[in-house]
Amino acid sequence: xxxxxxxxxxxxxxxxxxxxxxxxxxxxxxxxxxxxxxxxxxxxxxxxxxxxxxxxxxxxxxxxxxxxxxxxxxxxxxxxxxxxxxxxxxxxxxxxxxxxxxxxxxxxxxxxxxxxxxxxxxxxxxxxxxxxxxxxxxxxxxxxxxxxxxxxxxxxxxxxxxxxxxxxxxxxxxxxxxxxxxxxxxxxxxxxxxxxxxxxxxxxxxxxxxxxxxxxxxxxxxxxxxxxxxxxxxxxxxxxxxxxxxxxxxxxxxxxxxxxxxxxxxxxxxxxxxxxxxxxxxxxxxxxxxxxxxxxxxxxxxxxxxxxxxxxxxxxxx
Numbered sequence: 001x002x003x004x005x006x007x008x009x010x011x012x013x014x015x016x017x018x019x020x021x022x023x024x025x026x027x028x029x030x031x032x033x034x035x036x037x038x039x040x041x042x043x044x045x046x047x048x049x050x051x052x053x054x055x056x057x058x059x060x061x062x063x064x065x066x067x068x069x070x071x072x073x074x075x076x077x078x079x080x081x082x083x084x085x086x087x088x089x090x091x092x093x094x095x096x097x098x099x100x101x102x103x104x105x106x107x108x109x110x111x112x113x114x115x116x117x118x119x120x121x122x123x124x125x126x127x128x129x130x131x132x133x134x135x136x137x138x139x140x141x142x143x144x145x146x147x148x149x150x151x152x153x154x155x156x157x158x159x160x161x162x163x164x165x166x167x168x169x170x171x172x173x174x175x176x177x178x179x180x181x182x183x184x185x186x187x188x189x190x191x192x193x194x195x196x197x198x199x200x201x202x203x204x205x206x207x208x209x210x211x212x213x214x215x216x217x218x219x220x221x222x223x224x225x226x227x228x229x230x231x232x233x234x235x236x237x238x239x240x241x242x243x244x245x246x247x248x249x250x251x252x253x254x255x256x257x258x259x260x261x262x263x264x265x266x267x268x269x270x271x272x273x274x275x276x277x278x279x280x281x282x283x284x285x286x287x288x289x290x291x292x293x294x295x296x297x298x299x300x301x302x303x304x305x306x307x308x309x310x311x312x313x314x315x316x317x318x
Contacts, residue, residue, distance in 0.1 A: 117293025
């Protein structure tokens, strides 16, 4: 994931200085040389984190597990922007409360959504077609042939557990194993999905007020594999409600990234990075505060924008 993020940043912005930090910095030496104007650094959060060791930092991208919230709290206390992608809904409260007691002078982005907000960004654009929404069901299909990094690979088995969902306008934490859902896939086969507490669920609820919202994680054959190509990472969005025209309707969108899960996450982080610094057509950098992907990125044209990164999107409305 980190290497994909770094490559996307460097491809478009040649003057941004990059620090590739981790427990085994030597593993990033080749990437640092490839990117130019990049260096590696040792970082082991179990030993603490002294931000002054890394020189002047404008943004910390947390693409690793940080259950003690060290990197984000350091960012808040030092006026550094931060994007965190490795947490679920019930892990963000320490930052929310810290934000109520401290002045946040740089953007702090909760991006623990699936693929750093890509799913929610597309859902928000699609939701604008409706005057009223009753249900939004979303899902991610993980293909075991996906060339993901070791962090994601190690997490897959633990994705199914206690999950947050919205049902009949009520918030519920449920046992994922006891609340499966059959998801019809692109090729008309199906996969069993299990709910997860990604931040997509509360984000989508906030801008749609839909009574029923869930996100499910499933394992199965991706569109890419089905076509005899490299494994893709596929996202499914199903919306039920009333269109602006007054017609009751169901809309389905399928997003498929032929480069896999880590690349799609990196695209989400990259779009947030551009928004933080006002690099995506914004008049000025974003002010300090707490953000989510859909509150910091303009979603009016996000579907076409994702197409520029090779993400295939299929829409069907009935």
